[in-house]
Amino acid sequence: MATPTSPQTRLHARGFKKSAQTWGTAEALGATDEVLLNGNSGLQPPTFPILPTKESDQAFVKDADFGNQDPVEIAAPIDWRYEMGAAGRILAMIFGTAGEPEDLTGAYKHTLQWKTDISALFGTWAEERAGKIFESASVKPYKAEFSFTDALLKAVLSMRGDSCINTSAVNTLTQMDALTVPAEPFLNTRLRFKQGSVKMNTQAGADVASETALQINDFTISYERPIDGGIHAVGSEKIIEPFEEGQSGHDLISVKLNFPRMNTTNAAFFASFLAETEQKMLIKFTGALITGALYYDMAFYFPRLRMKNPTYDAEEIVSGGLELIAEEAAAAPTGMTYDLPYIEIVNVQTTDYLA
Numbered sequence: 001m002a003t004p005t006s007p008q009t010r011l012h013a014r015g016f017k018k019s020a021q022t023w024g025t026a027e028a029l030g031a032t033d034e035v036l037l038n039g040n041s042g043l044q045p046p047t048f049p050i051l052p053t054k055e056s057d058q059a060f061v062k063d064a065d066f067g068n069q070d071p072v073e074i075a076a077p078i079d080w081r082y083e084m085g086a087a088g089r090i091l092a093m094i095f096g097t098a099g100e101p102e103d104l105t106g107a108y109k110h111t112l113q114w115k116t117d118i119s120a121l122f123g124t125w126a127e128e129r130a131g132k133i134f135e136s137a138s139v140k141p142y143k144a145e146f147s148f149t150d151a152l153l154k155a156v157l158s159m160r161g162d163s164c165i166n167t168s169a170v171n172t173l174t175q176m177d178a179l180t181v182p183a184e185p186f187l188n189t190r191l192r193f194k195q196g197s198v199k200m201n202t203q204a205g206a207d208v209a210s211e212t213a214l215q216i217n218d219f220t221i222s223y224e225r226p227i228d229g230g231i232h233a234v235g236s237e238k239i240i241e242p243f244e245e246g247q248s249g250h251d252l253i254s255v256k257l258n259f260p261r262m263n264t265t266n267a268a269f270f271a272s273f274l275a276e277t278e279q280k281m282l283i284k285f286t287g288a289l290i291t292g293a294l295y296y297d298m299a300f301y302f303p304r305l306r307m308k309n310p311t312y313d314a315e316e317i318v319s320g321g322l323e324l325i326a327e328e329a330a331a332a333p334t335g336m337t338y339d340l341p342y343i344e345i346v347n348v349q350t351t352d353y354l355a
Contacts, residue, residue, distance in 0.1 A: 003173045005131045012128035014041065015179045016086045018354065019123045019138060023241040024162055026137035026170040027124040034179035035086045039077040043127060043134055046072055046163050068237045071230035072136055072161040074125060080146065080153045082189040082287050082296035082347045085182050090157045092353035093121045093141040094223055100352050106291035107346050110353060114340040118225065119243060125159065126171040133176055135168040136161035140242045143224040153191035160227065162238040189296055195285045198257065203278040203304050207335030217260040221283065221300060224252040250325050253341055255281060255302065259320035262312050266320050273307040279324060280333050281305055290348060297346035303336050304329035
């Protein structure tokens with residue numbers, strides 16, 4: 001098939017692949033590299049500062065040059081699935097460690113761990129446009145945000161790229177036509193509002209999985225790496241690979257909860273906030289049966305959270321809200337495996353998301 005000439009984005013494919021090339025060199029996309037978006041990624045041609053010749057004996061500017069390219073920004077909106085496909089690679093890069101999954105016999109458990117250094121983890125992003133293919137040869141994933149819309153868990157995956165071209169010799173119509181998502185049941189594994197639960201207790205308390213689920217009507221989970229905004233090196237107008245320029249954690253990894261009703265449970269969080277009592281949290285989704293007693297599952301673990309900004313709005317019905325920010329625990333608390341935020345996913349993918 002040829003590259004679609006219609007401007008209708010419902011006909012356009014997008015894809016991402018982990019790169020084995022040096023930064024700035026595109027990787028060819030192919031089977032299982034497709035990413036299904038439910039909106040615009042924001043990928044645009046690069047911008048350049050224009051440097052005019054403002055010099056003596058020139059009453060009017062006679063010429064100008066482009067300066068260094070600004071980095072391109074991508075924010076890919078996705079309906080999140082237990083079968084994560086190529087989107088799972090992006091999330092895994094933000095965390096830094098995925099590893100070979102645990103074979104549960106008929107299903108596989110993947111664990112994404114927060115790694116101190118994610119240098120050399122990047123990929124190639126490409127998408128079809130009307131009669132053209134836009135390609136960013138090297139993109140660095142640095143942020144994932146999860147929230148609900150229309151009773152589905154949505155994610156926005158943010159990446160910073162070196163450039164954007166529409167003349168790629170690496171990703172042409174051949175590569176874009178080869179894009180596929182994983183085999184079924186991929187499409188039928190979206191995470192739904194009714195499948196979730198949010199549980200929280202003190203960091204020093206018992207296994208949080210045994211707690212009663214909180215009554216919430218919405219939440220936002222945000223994971224972000226504080227990468228630099230784009231550094232240039234002599235010899236190229238494009239940015240070099242972004243590195244982290246600060247500490248992860250405070251205000252970069254956070255959970256925001258909305259309570260539809262103020263009640264005795266969430267009212268107690270006010271006193272816990274003032275007492276600076278650290279919490280731990282498990283946000284868990286359980287989907288359809290895979291086989292035997294094994295179900296699709298996605299669990300967000302937060303071993304240590306500091307409360308921030310509880311609110312109780314005195315409208316006709318008093319509602320509430322609470323923001324929490326992640327810190328490193330001194331040791332993995334009861335019921336958890338690690339001292340930093342991590343995610344466990346059970347699905348049928350047999351391989352490491354970062355392989």
